Amino acid sequence: MITKPTAVVTGLGIAAPNGLGIEDYWASILEGRSGIGRITRFVPDAYPAILAGELPDFDGADHLPDRLLPQTDRVTQIALTITDWALGDATLDPAAVPEYEMGVVTASGSGGFEFGQRELENLWSKGPGHVSAYQSFAWFYAVNTGQISIRHGMRGPSGVLVTEQAGGLDALAQARRNIRSGAKYMIAGGVDASLCPWGWAAVASGGRLSRSQDPEQAYRPFAPDADGSVAGEGGALLVVEELETATARGVPRMYGEIAGYAATFDPRPGSGRASGLLRAIDLALTDAQLAPRDVDVVFADGAGLPTRDLDEAQAVAAVFGPHSIPVTVPKTMTGRLNAGSGALDVATALLALRDGVIPPTTNVPPPPARLGVDLVVGGPRRRPLATALVLARGEGGFNAALIVRAPR
Structure with a gap:
């Protein structure tokens, strides 16, 4: 019987509406502290739902080089930032890894909606000469995978999954497949951020959001009077690697196995x-x-x-x-x-x-x-x-x- 390589998680990068980073988020979760509230990134009054989970005080300029900011949407800035956090948590330096041994698989449901909205506004208000050349990829579903792989020189097996809420699990499963096929390290998970008028119009059109204006009543799964959910921004990216590789390099922790x-x-x-x-x-x-x-x-x-x-x-x-x-x-x-x-x-x-x-x-x-x-x-x-x-x-x-x- 051939034993398949074991894929383990050795690093976590988390950006959630109730916490940035592992311990900030985890403390909020155990305390029952919510990150849901009235939307502040735009005026939501014209929409059927006005509540969302917004990231607290996240600004890509605090975490990324200036050169990346004009070419990336907020969602990609989040993804690049938490990739850095996950790599740091795993004590993994991509520069020390052969470039074809590390890949990236992310999930996306919307791509760079906020960037796209801004460039459409430029197109119709100022003309095509004012549309950023970066629009050609900043809006795309696969942009997080591309930008992560470019920034860290990861040329191993990569891809993007577009399966809405299921996407994050599908991406991690694909990472496990890649580990079993010979990749040593993978960045995998999902991030979304579409809290802008264009993105919100798309989210609200599905009819699945609660119309409640009370953050404590809007998202109540398994409650008899549940009337929908609340959307939000953020997600998690994980470092997945082969068990023997992780053991050999003496990782500080193994969170667990994708079994x-x-x-x-x-x-x-x-x-x-x-x-x-x-x-x-x-x-x-x-x-x-x-x-x-x-x-x-x-x-x-x-x-x-x-x-x-x-x-x-x-x-x-x-x-x-x-x-x-x-x-x-x-x-x-x-x-x-x-x-x-x-x-x-x-x-x-x-x-x-x-x-x-x-x-x-x-x-x-x-x-x-x-x-x-x-x-x-x-x-x-x-x-x-x-x-x-x-x-x-x-x-x-x-x-x-x-x-x-x-x-x-």
Whole structure:
């Protein structure tokens, strides 16, 4: 039997509405501190939703060389910054790595919307001579992958996944595939930031955002009166490397192993066929060679829409049994970050494994017994943790399930 290389996470870079950096974010999560509030980056009054998760005090000029600022959108400035943080956390210097041994896989749901809006305004108000040449790529879904790889000389296997909320998990799974195929190091995860009028018009048009003006009532997954979610900006990028490589270079920490993964696609709405989420969970468990009893916690997608929450609750209960496993949605403190959500949930799950604590789902009462969900509410729940299942569901039918396991 051929043993496949093991992909482990050795570095985290996090930018979330309730914290920049690992420990700032993690402290906020355990304290139940939210980053959701009224949008300040533009006047949102003309839109059906006015709440979002905005990054606190993030300015790319504080973190990046001046030459990069005019050619990058805010989303790319966030991605470049947290890549630096992840590399620092992993004590990995790309300049010391052969350029074809390190690659980048990111997920994106919107690309550089704010940059694109600004250049469209220039086009129509001043003329084509005032449109930046950088518009040709700054708006693009793959721009984060490209800019990260260029800045750090990473010429290994690279790509971008566009599967909405599921994208962060899909990117990490692709990184694992690349490690198994011979890459030594990967930067992987997801970041999104489209809090500008053009981006907000697109987000709001989906009809999935809560219209509540109260940050504590707007995003309440698994609550009987849930009426949608809150969008936000940010995400996480992780350093993924092969276990033997990490051991040989004496990494300061291994957060955990990417042990299992699966992706499925939902049937056409109205077909009467069941969601593919249950099958994704089963396949991920099979990939990890685990039984349901081996999983300690589920980080749920938590759409905040009653029908989708019911689908997810039924899938979890079908695999693990009703009320048989703790379930949490820490995204209630950040909002749903599009492609950034799944990667941030994986980073959060790894921190939970590290510290033996399940973060809470805030602003949500215990769900009705009929849902069969043991939702962690009211505060963190401390217990030994070895394995976590992270779920993500993207608009359009994407399902992803990823299992992380504590270092062995």
